[in-house]
Amino acid sequence: MASESLISHPCTVCCQPTTMWCSRCQNAWYCSPDHLQSDWSRHRRECVAINASQQSNMIATPPPVQQQLITVSAILFTPEDDHSRIVPVQCRPQGSNSQGICPMPLVQNLFTESVPSTIILTQGLNGEPLRFPLHIWYCPTSLQRGSPVNRAIYRITSGAAAKPWCGPVIVLKFNGSRRQGYADAGSNDLPALSAYFLAYK
Numbered sequence: 001m002a003s004e005s006l007i008s009h010p011c012t013v014c015c016q017p018t019t020m021w022c023s024r025c026q027n028a029w030y031c032s033p034d035h036l037q038s039d040w041s042r043h044r045r046e047c048v049a050i051n052a053s054q055q056s057n058m059i060a061t062p063p064p065v066q067q068q069l070i071t072v073s074a075i076l077f078t079p080e081d082d083h084s085r086i087v088p089v090q091c092r093p094q095g096s097n098s099q100g101i102c103p104m105p106l107v108q109n110l111f112t113e114s115v116p117s118t119i120i121l122t123q124g125l126n127g128e129p130l131r132f133p134l135h136i137w138y139c140p141t142s143l144q145r146g147s148p149v150n151r152a153i154y155r156i157t158s159g160a161a162a163k164p165w166c167g168p169v170i171v172l173k174f175n176g177s178r179r180q181g182y183a184d185a186g187s188n189d190l191p192a193l194s195a196y197f198l199a200y201k
Contacts, residue, residue, distance in 0.1 A: 142167020
């Protein structure tokens with residue numbers, strides 16, 4: 001009695017039962033070398049060689065967890081608006097929470113003229129230290145070139161600033177003096193910002 005293989009898979013090309021596979025990846029089945037050759041242009045993109053010595057020690061692990069974006073409230077000053085607005089800003093976590101690395105705010109779309117620069121405001125009115133420092137994002141190209149004056153900043157400074165602010169400005173609020181994350185910014189942060197904009201030269 002002839003022994004028959006109990007393994008039988010359909011050929012990738014013609015669906016005929018077969019016991020032959022691609023010897024490189026052992027994931028595609030072919031009934032003949034001709035069918036492997038005719039399917040090679042497609043199969044080569046998915047064919048990954050198996051290393052027999054590693055295969056026995058291989059443990060399937062799930063892909064790394066994609067960290068969720070964090071959303072916080074920020075204060076947006078735009079050249080075309082007379083008032084600042086509270087807007088949501090998404091932040092991408094960097095590293096693990098235990099590393100204490102501040103998330104990266106995704107604000108680049110607000111700055112079309114150049115890459116934004118930042119200032120960290122640690123003092124409020126009369127030089128008092130801010131318990132929650134403010135992170136100011138602005139466009140240095142707009143400031144240097146004298147783009148349209150930011151009307152919202154002009155309004156909160158009553159036009160008394162020594163140098164007018166130009167271009168968009170967005171302000172995030174750190175969640176503490178260690179600056180490891182952000183909290184929601186709000187209208188109670190405007191006096192410290194107004195004092196900074198007035199003093200800026």
